[in-house]
Amino acid sequence: MQKTLQEIASAIGAELKGEPQLIITAVSPLDKAEKNHISFINQAKYASHAHSSQASALIVTPEIAEGLEGNLLVMKDPYLGFAKVSQLFDSTPRPQPGIHPSAVVAEGVKLGDNVSIGANVVIAEGVVIKSGSMLEAGVYIGENCLIGENTRVYPNTVLYHGVTLGRDCIIHANVVIGSDGFGYANEKGQWVKIPQVGGVNIGDEVEIGAHTAIDRGAMADTEIGRGVKLDNHIHVAHNVKIGDYTAIAGCTAIAGSAVIGKHCTIAGRVSILGHLSICDNAHITATTFVNKSITKPGAYSSGTTYQDNKSWQKSAIRFRQLDDMWRKMKQIEKEMLQMKQNRDNDNE
Amino acid sequence: MQKTLQEIASAIGAELKGEPQLIITAVSPLDKAEKNHISFINQAKYASHAHSSQASALIVTPEIAEGLEGNLLVMKDPYLGFAKVSQLFDSTPRPQPGIHPSAVVAEGVKLGDNVSIGANVVIAEGVVIKSGSMLEAGVYIGENCLIGENTRVYPNTVLYHGVTLGRDCIIHANVVIGSDGFGYANEKGQWVKIPQVGGVNIGDEVEIGAHTAIDRGAMADTEIGRGVKLDNHIHVAHNVKIGDYTAIAGCTAIAGSAVIGKHCTIAGRVSILGHLSICDNAHITATTFVNKSITKPGAYSSGTTYQDNKSWQKSAIRFRQLDDMWRKMKQIEKEMLQMKQNRDNDNE
Amino acid sequence: MQKTLQEIASAIGAELKGEPQLIITAVSPLDKAEKNHISFINQAKYASHAHSSQASALIVTPEIAEGLEGNLLVMKDPYLGFAKVSQLFDSTPRPQPGIHPSAVVAEGVKLGDNVSIGANVVIAEGVVIKSGSMLEAGVYIGENCLIGENTRVYPNTVLYHGVTLGRDCIIHANVVIGSDGFGYANEKGQWVKIPQVGGVNIGDEVEIGAHTAIDRGAMADTEIGRGVKLDNHIHVAHNVKIGDYTAIAGCTAIAGSAVIGKHCTIAGRVSILGHLSICDNAHITATTFVNKSITKPGAYSSGTTYQDNKSWQKSAIRFRQLDDMWRKMKQIEKEMLQMKQNRDNDNE
Known part of the structure; x- marks a missing residue:
């Protein structure tokens, strides 16, 4: 299966910068791409990976495109572009009628x-x-x-x-x-x-x-x-x-x-x-x-997140005592208020 | 498929109030019932829905029956009656021998x-x-x-x-x-x-x-x-x-x-x-x-129930610190007791 | 299917104590074993169960073996021995080529x-x-x-x-x-x-x-x-x-x-x-x-462990308030410190 970069740009709705007649034979992850493959970069923080990739073309955002040379398909959502180009190269077998x-x-x-x-x-x-x-x-x-x-x-x-x-x-x-x-x-x-x-x-x-x-x-x-x-x-x-x-x-x-x-x-x-x-x-x-x-x-959301097993055992016990903890804290709060008032009274 | 109300009453063990020869053709939820359908009311709070239902007969408790007219099958557990009448009208296909x-x-x-x-x-x-x-x-x-x-x-x-x-x-x-x-x-x-x-x-x-x-x-x-x-x-x-x-x-x-x-x-x-x-x-x-x-x-029971994601993130962190919280509270309790005693001593 | 105790000892890598030619016909749990069955004891606390078992032979640790008589296969990990002897007696049907x-x-x-x-x-x-x-x-x-x-x-x-x-x-x-x-x-x-x-x-x-x-x-x-x-x-x-x-x-x-x-x-x-x-x-x-x-x-680990439903309902509510509890406790700690300092000041 092969497509020109121009055909892909039209199919996914991207702006083409580079060689329209470039032949693309596959879509690949950035780090595994070979010559004539297309890949994508979604986030600015990965833009530097472009230089080490063997991909012949990249789908990128306008912002990322500014810092890059080579064959680029520019669109707002390169991940969507990747999805669409993947459909073009889909190799999933289909049953015959x-x-x-x-x-x-x-x-x-x-x-x-x-x-x-x-x-x-x-x-x-x-x-x-x-x-x-x-x-x-x-x-x-x-x-x-x-x-x-x-x-x-x-x-x-x-x-x-x-x-x-x-x-x-x-x-x-x-x-x-x-x-x-x-x-x-x-x-x-x-x-x-x-x-x-x-x-x-x-x-x-x-x-x-x-x-x-x-x-x-x-x-x-x-x-x-x-x-x-x-x-x-x-x-x-x-x-x-x-x-x-x-x-x-x-x-x-x-x-x-x-x-x-x-x-x-x-x-x-x-x-x-x-x-x-x-x-x-x-x-x-x-x-x-x-x-x-x-x-x-x-x-x-709900749920709890992992900790080491020994600490968790304590957390799990305390969870079952949470209402006691709450009441105890309320009691402490009350007593503390009382102590403050007592001290204020003492000082008057 | 059709049954008389009398046949249904006998099959489910309910007392019949109304027309024994009434033809019932289906069992339906109260709000979707049509003419010649039977439905049920399990809880007194839904009794008022009877008036807006098109059902030709209802399975109800003795208490609910008191406030209603029309064709009623009266039994202690109308949900059980509904289960049994549903079996009478079961349309699930069965394989042939x-x-x-x-x-x-x-x-x-x-x-x-x-x-x-x-x-x-x-x-x-x-x-x-x-x-x-x-x-x-x-x-x-x-x-x-x-x-x-x-x-x-x-x-x-x-x-x-x-x-x-x-x-x-x-x-x-x-x-x-x-x-x-x-x-x-x-x-x-x-x-x-x-x-x-x-x-x-x-x-x-x-x-x-x-x-x-x-x-x-x-x-x-x-x-x-x-x-x-x-x-x-x-x-x-x-x-x-x-x-x-x-x-x-x-x-x-x-x-x-x-x-x-x-x-x-x-x-x-x-x-x-x-x-x-x-x-x-x-x-x-x-x-x-x-x-x-x-x-x-x-x-x-166990488990935790949902909250907005940001609040949950805090709860999840605090869960892992529950034993620390417990210890800290114990420490506060102890110090408070000490302060009270100190004050009592001061005041003696 | 039958094996001699000697054959089993060799197959599972255990030391044989007892009758090498003893015929074993099955592997069974200790409490369900019959004559000519082999069983295993992994933990010293179960050693006393040996006497009430009908098993004709036991796979045991060296420590357990010291206290027992009869036909024993001695190895460090009797559970591993049990796995291997189970494979010898495996009765799972296998499809024919x-x-x-x-x-x-x-x-x-x-x-x-x-x-x-x-x-x-x-x-x-x-x-x-x-x-x-x-x-x-x-x-x-x-x-x-x-x-x-x-x-x-x-x-x-x-x-x-x-x-x-x-x-x-x-x-x-x-x-x-x-x-x-x-x-x-x-x-x-x-x-x-x-x-x-x-x-x-x-x-x-x-x-x-x-x-x-x-x-x-x-x-x-x-x-x-x-x-x-x-x-x-x-x-x-x-x-x-x-x-x-x-x-x-x-x-x-x-x-x-x-x-x-x-x-x-x-x-x-x-x-x-x-x-x-x-x-x-x-x-x-x-x-x-x-x-x-x-x-x-x-x-x-993570997760929570069960309690009675009513207590759990309280725990689940308090879980959603855990960060509030934490903050309140921090506040109490602070106030307590303040009170101590106040008292120290009073007493100076």
């Missing part, structure tokens, strides 16, 4: 043009797969699912019945969508299952990481908005709603009926209780426990 | 009546599947497993050899049961694997959520009691025992040889250390770290 | 001698599988993967393209290796995917637990060293490096580009931020949050 003879496709399933159905895929009745979509080996699609255009589902992922996927989605391997939510009543100590008969609606341009599970709704649907990005090992319980363009990192868990706003970033290993809401543009750092609603945009 | 031609069933496998073996299922030697059980597409059942009556295993789940499942279990998609426990000795810095040759015994009426893994025992078996409900992404390590009717929410992790009692409720993202025990009727809230045995029924 | 007729193997795939390819396995183009390796039912191997000698991959595991597995690895069921890392740039609130075109390199003798996912690198490779042991449900993000012989317990999450040293032990549910490093021989306890690099060998 066609239906593998080992696939088991129920009668009446509607397949669009140029779909790819891999080996051992199983598609149940009533399913609609739109044009250009790819179901890789071992995928299972339950009854009455709808899969939009150009959506790719990686091997061994399972969609239960009644799941809707938008167009241009990427669903990674071993994902489960539409599994039963965790709902029971209790009768004399035994659990009585509440059948989970809602569905799951997933918007366009959603990416879902390996081992993520999205439960179906109890009665209404679980809903994932447009452009949402979910990393690996995420737990999305029944009737959760996630707003458009929110991104959630690995191992985050979201309990039932939580409503998460648009354009949020939620880091890894966050725990979100059920039946609460998080407003648009909330940013939650790793390991945070969200135990009640967040109503104002901003950054939120 | 029969063996799909693509299934690979070893010679000598014993299949009961009316079992359903889906596409691409693989069953190894020595397996026994009892009547009415359903193995969906892509399921793998290892050597010598035993699956009880009417148990349903969703697609792509894997049972290693020597796993016993009770009757009426529901095992969701991409579950793993019987994987090796994490056991090694160390020889000069290298890990020497301890083969995991115990099994896994799972009782009747157990439900296991998507992506949950239950490791086989090292020598003895891992044991899950009757009526246990496990949500998604749960980690059950080797030789864990979970008592009857305990329910555990998503992403909880239980380390090796932990013994959990009966009728416990363990919320999501709980971490339980190995080689400890939790008594019956313990209730553990989300994100709790159980680092030693729990010997008295009750509710237990 | 051969290619199941339902397997879908692309043209040109190179298979070594005695490989075992299970039912419904799918192998894409360009793959090399070396001698003695076993791919169990439903496994998917993407384009250009390389699998070393005697490596076993349990059912329904997925390897994306370009993944290298060493020799003698054990990869458990429903694992995903080579899924896309979580990388996006942001353009006016929408996420622009950065194609993940690096690979994954996994060394020899690595074991990977059920449901663990290892993402491929963004540009360079994700790297897992020799002899690394990963438990279940572990999240390894793009470009992470894990050093040789490090062991990591279940549910630990490692964010992108973190570099972990050799011979570390990382317990369960640990959260490790990205772009940091952990030195060799670091030991991290369960639930710890590693928010910055660890540069000195030792044991590290």
